Amino acid sequence: GDSVTQMEGPVTLSEEAFLTINCTYTATGYPSLFWYVQYPGEGLQLLLKATKADDKGSNKGFEATYRKETTSFHLEKGSVQVSDSAVYFCALSDLGSGSARQLTFGSGTQLTVLP
Amino acid sequence: GAGVSQSPRYKVAKRGQDVALRCDPISGHVSLFWYQQALGQGPEFLTYFQNEAQLDKSGLPSDRFFAERPEGSVSTLKIQRTQQEDSAVYLCASRFERDTQYFGPGTRLTVL
Numbered sequence: 001g002d003s004v005t006q007m008e009g010p011v012t013l014s015e016e017a018f019l020t021i022n023c024t025y026t027a028t029g030y031p032s033l034f035w036y037v038q039y040p041g042e043g044l045q046l047l048l049k050a051t052k053a054d055d056k057g058s059n060k061g062f063e064a065t066y067r068k069e070t071t072s073f074h075l076e077k078g079s080v081q082v083s084d085s086a087v088y089f090c091a092l093s094d095l096g097s098g099s100a101r102q103l104t105f106g107s108g109t110q111l112t113v114l115p
Numbered sequence: 116g117a118g119v120s121q122s123p124r125y126k127v128a129k130r131g132q133d134v135a136l137r138c139d140p141i142s143g144h145v146s147l148f149w150y151q152q153a154l155g156q157g158p159e160f161l162t163y164f165q166n167e168a169q170l171d172k173s174g175l176p177s178d179r180f181f182a183e184r185p186e187g188s189v190s191t192l193k194i195q196r197t198q199q200e201d202s203a204v205y206l207c208a209s210r211f212e213r214d215t216q217y218f219g220p221g222t223r224l225t226v227l
Contacts (some may be wrong), residue, residue, distance in 0.1 A: 004157075013183070022151040036218075043119070044206065056216060089157050100171045102148055103208075105157030 006106030021075040023090035031092040033073040038087045119219035140209030150206040
């Protein structure tokens with residue numbers, strides 16, 4: 001079945017540092033890939049997505065490129081801010097999973113950015 | 116516009132009690148999903164509705180879990196005879212056609 005493996009946390013960085021959170025996946029079909037973010041006390045929010053190989057998703061300075069050859073979708077940001085502190089989830093939605101196309105999530109990576 | 120809302124936000128139940136968790140999706144969203152998120156883990160799929168039809172319930176962990184969406188809008192997830200292993204955050208998400216899923220804030224269930 002489908003699965004997502006995420007870099008384990010927690011990750012602690014200083015403000016303006018470079019961020020990478022690794023994500024690899026296994027899927028039987030042709031998945032769409034997502035990064036969701038969960039700020040303290042809030043629900044999951046879509047951060048960015050990519051629907052086919054070599055697509056780059058980007059939002060709020062974050063980027064991730066859909067790499068089919070390495071089955072990866074690593075999240076990057078060039079300069080993190082304190083406000084980026086949150087839990088980040090990598091997820092996939094597989095076209096092969098039928099009409100539901102439910103999301104399969106990784107276990108999440110807690111990011112803390114220190115001033 | 117309003118997002119997905121869930122109630123209650125927190126629920127404490129004694130082992131063996133029945134609980135009902137409510138989800139109000141975004142108006143007009145056809146698809147509705149329930150997920151279970153254990154502490155320190157990512158959400159896991161429970162069930163899916165398209166309008167009032169429950170098309171996939173493969174993720175429900177036992178027959179104590181039951182979900183309904185009778186009028187194709189509000190949905191209720193019911194857990195009968197709660198057990199300690201049911202303690203988790205229950206997330207609801209809605210989606211318009213095949214677009215992005217939008218999540219509610221979740222209901223944190225604690226079973227004592």
